[in-house]
Amino acid sequence: MADDTNNPYAALGVAKTASDAEIKKAYRRLAKELHPDLTGNDPTKADRFKAVSAAYDLLHDPEKRRRFDAGEIDASGQERPQQQYYRQYAETDPSGRYGFEGGFDDLGDLFRNAFGGRGGYSNARMRGQDRHFHMEIPFLEAITGGKHPVTLPGIGRVEIAIPAGIEDGQTLRLAGKGEPGVNGGPAGDALVTVTVAEDPVFRREGNDIHMDLPISIDEAVLGGPVEVPVPGGRVRLKVPANASSGKVMRLRGKGVKGGDLLVTLKIVLPETEDPALAEAIRAWRAKTAYDPRKSWEGNRT
Numbered sequence: 001m002a003d004d005t006n007n008p009y010a011a012l013g014v015a016k017t018a019s020d021a022e023i024k025k026a027y028r029r030l031a032k033e034l035h036p037d038l039t040g041n042d043p044t045k046a047d048r049f050k051a052v053s054a055a056y057d058l059l060h061d062p063e064k065r066r067r068f069d070a071g072e073i074d075a076s077g078q079e080r081p082q083q084q085y086y087r088q089y090a091e092t093d094p095s096g097r098y099g100f101e102g103g104f105d106d107l108g109d110l111f112r113n114a115f116g117g118r119g120g121y122s123n124a125r126m127r128g129q130d131r132h133f134h135m136e137i138p139f140l141e142a143i144t145g146g147k148h149p150v151t152l153p154g155i156g157r158v159e160i161a162i163p164a165g166i167e168d169g170q171t172l173r174l175a176g177k178g179e180p181g182v183n184g185g186p187a188g189d190a191l192v193t194v195t196v197a198e199d200p201v202f203r204r205e206g207n208d209i210h211m212d213l214p215i216s217i218d219e220a221v222l223g224g225p226v227e228v229p230v231p232g233g234r235v236r237l238k239v240p241a242n243a244s245s246g247k248v249m250r251l252r253g254k255g256v257k258g259g260d261l262l263v264t265l266k267i268v269l270p271e272t273e274d275p276a277l278a279e280a281i282r283a284w285r286a287k288t289a290y291d292p293r294k295s296w297e298g299n300r301t
Contacts, residue, residue, distance in 0.1 A: 006075050008055030008068070011048075016069070020060065024169060027056040028195060031134045036153050046153055053132035057191055060169055076129060128179035128188035135160070135192050139199035142166050143209070143231040143256055152177075152190065160192060165207070165256045168196040201229060207259030214268040215239060217277075230254045230261055237263060 009016050012026045034049035036042075058064045058077055067073045074080055133152050141148065145164030151157050155177055162172075171193045178188025196204075203210050213228055223241035227234055230251065237249060245267045254261035270277070293299060 008058050008075050011051045011055035012059070023056065023059050027052065027060070031056075031136075031195065035134060035136075036151075049134065050132055053134045053191075053193055056134075056169075057132050057171055057193055123183055125185035126182040127185050128181040130188040131155075131178045131190045133190060133192045134195065136195045136197055137162060137166075138197050139202060139204075140231055142168075142194070142196040143202075143204075150192075152192070155190060162194075166194055166196070168194070170194050202231070204256065207256040208262055209255045209259065210262045210264065212266050213237070213263045214266050215243070217267060217269060220244070220265070220267045228263060239265065 009018070012018075012023060012030065014022055014026050018026075030052045031049070034045045034052060036046050036049065054076065058068055058075065064073065064077060068075065072080060131154070135148070135150050137148055141162055143165065145162050145166070147159045148162050149157065149159050155174075158174070158177075160172060160174070166172075171191050174190035174192065176187045177190035180187050201211050209231065211228075213226065215226060219226065219239055220243050221241065223239050223243065225236045225238050228237045231254070235251065235254070237251065239249075240247075243265055245265060247265045249263045249265065251261040251263065253259075
């Protein structure tokens, strides 16, 4: 079995040719299966969750993915060491810029010399590795922002600042919350990838928000004010008289970062049949029949 820690594609169970949408779908499915909050902190699933989160953090970033595929960085996002030794440069470079007086038998001699014979480069200060996590937040919290409390394995309870307008798949950085550094080096960071939950009312497209608004038949015919929800509160919307289902009304500035809220009207009839309404419609139809499909494109097919 492939080592998922070294192969982000294997960690997510996707092919190397997978599209961004396929990678995102695989990540969201696995994150819900493996998240510590849903698995009782099962250590095996927690480890796999970390591998899945790290893989997604690398592959959903186009530049990181390109560099990984090209062999420039490893699965943790760290730079890969150069494949040639200084001696090879010295032997092939006619200028002699990479030659060393007296010569070194190997790279160990070079580093021991550079660090004053203190046991090679093992004494160097090194930054700790980053740690990867996943967090799901409600749709409206992603729009309005705020403080989101969450328990991160190995870190504990923290409050994460959610910037207003954060998008699904974005990663937040908690400085210094990663693995400790080596030989006094700085700690790594905690990288928290955010999934935005779907909302039963709103849906986002870019910086605009869309919603369907149910209206009654009398509101459609006569018009009038209707109270509607918006991110962060409620407003009154004036439905125009003679409004058809599918009519879109725009509330400017009620979307994300200056975007708009687009309200699509949907005429909803009473749940139970109303004889009086049916009789009124029959009388109206007898006097004023009209064809709503007169100019419909479907008549041309």
